Amino acid sequence: MAVPPAAPPLPPLVDHHCHGVVTAELGLGSFEPYLTESHAPAAAGTTFFDTQTGFAVRRWCPPLLGLEPHCPPAHYLARRREIGAYESTRLLLRGTGIGTYLVDTGIPGDLTGPAELAASAGAIAHEVVRLETLAEGVADTCGTPEAFVTALAEAVHDAARAAIGFKSVAAYRHGLALEPEPPGPAEVRRAAADWLAARQSGGRLHDPVLLRHLMWSAVATGLPLQLHTGFGDPDLRLDRADPALLTDFVKATDGLGSALVLLHGYPYHRQAAYLANVFPHVYADVGLAIAHTGARAAAVLAETLELAPFGKLMFSTDAYGLPELYVTGARLFTGALRRLLGEWVAEGAWSAPDAHRVAALLVSGNARRVYGLSDPGGDR
Amino acid sequence: MAVPPAAPPLPPLVDHHCHGVVTAELGLGSFEPYLTESHAPAAAGTTFFDTQTGFAVRRWCPPLLGLEPHCPPAHYLARRREIGAYESTRLLLRGTGIGTYLVDTGIPGDLTGPAELAASAGAIAHEVVRLETLAEGVADTCGTPEAFVTALAEAVHDAARAAIGFKSVAAYRHGLALEPEPPGPAEVRRAAADWLAARQSGGRLHDPVLLRHLMWSAVATGLPLQLHTGFGDPDLRLDRADPALLTDFVKATDGLGSALVLLHGYPYHRQAAYLANVFPHVYADVGLAIAHTGARAAAVLAETLELAPFGKLMFSTDAYGLPELYVTGARLFTGALRRLLGEWVAEGAWSAPDAHRVAALLVSGNARRVYGLSDPGGDR
């Protein structure tokens, strides 16, 4: 079999779902918790560095800071502190190949916003507005259910003018087994009244009626709506985050003009890919799953590429906190993609031009089309 | 490691589950919808040719019509029209290696029947009767519930004399979470009365009592009963098509003499394989999943071959509409099988004679035993 010609370089990546980075200097103890979705310290005798995530960070990040791959965590963190968090973040983000970041700004805490992230990365960034955070912010300033409902409508409307899309974490707050239809105005007002009465300032939104109302409000704007599905931190019950549970909502929103983007999905990513196959407005990514499965990223991506149409799957890192996770998310995804497509071309199942075209769709073209991105992307 | 000797040729394949082909001339717009289970056109900016199914068709079919693999869809379809649909169908079907087709005749539309398919393919074909279609046909001609129940019993009885097996699509109509026991006569009569009263001519059967009654009526004939499980078109809710939901029905029918054949199963094919392992009368296939996962067919087959006893898994294409899908279904399955068994022999996990014996069981022997086929199979 002839060696296939070298693949052309990929365009700058569009990371269609990520978060901000922490700006504080980090030591071993403050770095490690970002390697897991767990809320708790690692069990006695174990460390979260001993995970696929930890090994991927040690594989890909030390060289960007001038060290050997796989050097011990303590060496890496010492070097990182020596360079300083600000400069390390720049070096790491500029080593990702990402040109455009779509940033979910809804996680509380001292994280960089889109502008700061873009400046650090030498890239372009847009905001994705998290619906539940938006609603909680509105609730903090509204005394009555009527005021809340009105102010929420205005907030969604305003957000839609500035943001590139919305995101829902209903999977965490209630699970995805929600009634598919939009709740009526009276039902929303009642749910708002109950929630506001029970709520203390900063309290989270778990009410299924209001979660549905938010999802439908986002759909009404015409912007893409990202939906967390599959694994995440232990706030969620894994089996209640199966994207198949969204099927009736997907059917109810078919033809309304908004794209639904099913994030992560793992271990139900085949279910997400199925929905992307049979419903025109459904898209999928495997962001978090790539970053957390490390040496197995190609296997997870391959499973997703079984049913997902090649115009429907998008790259993301779902990176949060550590600039290292943008590096691993990007390197693991592009490495997995090259490997799979290279194998399929080598065995004759795909043609090389098709493979190159599909690679460009997955890392950039699909997201540009779905989110209507006209920016040139950053130079990285 | 010594190179294993070349594998002996496979016997003519038995495609134990497929449908008819369309006879009309097809252009780009009328060909593409057959590449997906979706009811809708591809999303703006995307095409169903950009799927594993589309790539597999472009890999395997152009050479059978004298073109290069992976030529553009428009070239392929121009050539197909030049040759004509009739002759293209002959060339394609005769390139599959399938000698015997078991044809589910229950999909409405202008599709070839078993005899026409057999003639076109130079093969042998038998009919599989779809229970819900049978019941809907009976309902179209019966005025009273009593007449319906009696005529349905006769229709099942008559079908059992001509057909090689039955098929249920209860997964589409209600989902597989059905009561396991057969409904009593009064319950069936009541359900029939309700359905007939509400039904317009041509209306589909969704009533769970009647669906169970059909399944039990089929089991009573002693013929194999094929059950759709796993993914399919968006009429079904994926999570309600998990074959594990059939467990209690499987237990209730154990020892009655009819084989249950769990079709497709994906992404729950490991669940189907488990049931085939622990219940003697349960069999499995991965038809639709092979055709739709293309370059990943070997991975899906491998997952099924984890728990499925080698005497329990059967080949099918689940092809429908396009003769191309019989080609891809057959080539992908036999290619996947050769690859997996070759690897397992090469690493010493299996012996070569065992691998050859298992290959013959999967593509032909198991179906011949389960369906009691005594025909010689066609010459292809």
Place this chain on the structure above:
Amino acid sequence: MAVPPAAPPLPPLVDHHCHGVVTAELGLGSFEPYLTESHAPAAAGTTFFDTQTGFAVRRWCPPLLGLEPHCPPAHYLARRREIGAYESTRLLLRGTGIGTYLVDTGIPGDLTGPAELAASAGAIAHEVVRLETLAEGVADTCGTPEAFVTALAEAVHDAARAAIGFKSVAAYRHGLALEPEPPGPAEVRRAAADWLAARQSGGRLHDPVLLRHLMWSAVATGLPLQLHTGFGDPDLRLDRADPALLTDFVKATDGLGSALVLLHGYPYHRQAAYLANVFPHVYADVGLAIAHTGARAAAVLAETLELAPFGKLMFSTDAYGLPELYVTGARLFTGALRRLLGEWVAEGAWSAPDAHRVAALLVSGNARRVYGLSDPGGDR
């Protein structure tokens, strides 16, 4: 790419979950049923030797009895009878590389206990007490609910002094969708009264209140609690054995000091690995799944190693009845581990020292830490 240096030898394995072996001489008909979880004979025209389990036994065991790999089952069993069951068992167990066995003694039937197994294997063995069997034994000798509850508490307390851990098969008896909180004393007494009144001597425990009471009683001892999850014999409904269903129980027991060990998990092993990732007291194994998937063991292990922290996954054979199953369980696991880690090192994703360290954790170190083993392990 340079060839990585040869991996150092593994330490003696700790099989943290297995059962006893049968001591009777076995022929074809009495050997075959141990190759499956089915209760029934193989379907007409098929044999359980034609499974991954059967092929793995034929791959690994004949050489330990002086025969060629893959010899026909009849040859193997003739040789086994010639050597005798006693000596065959010694030869097989001493070929496993297992130095320490943790033996679930709760399966009825004529199986060797831990001491006999240890003597035969030249290894060390500890007992794992099956909660449901313990409760059934207590029920056989207690006339009143009050006496039962008191005697059960004593029995758990006594068992905790001698045993290395507990095991629950609630997945078989009720499924894992149990109320997460411990039942109150009155509720337990009521459930005990109902069960004892309905029960005949030897009757199995299916009551969900008593199953929960047992699980919480075990947790209160501080010893590790093994929980069957995923596939097994047809007493269970597969979908009700998904470890994700245990999430609320996992949350309720977090921080109480007892480790929860999710056994098997397949085909939900990714769900089990997720729970091991996000909850500090959760551990996982894939014992039964390795033994039953044979040539696919590496694929199943790889899927588990996506999210499972490397300090959280443990080796087991779940072998039962046949000494052959300890051999295949051990060879398949260590072979799969060497293969995966070798690939990850070869492609640069992992470092070789990390791979060697993780291998030792998985086959021995994690179990030694979790179960507090201070024994040296046997010499095999």
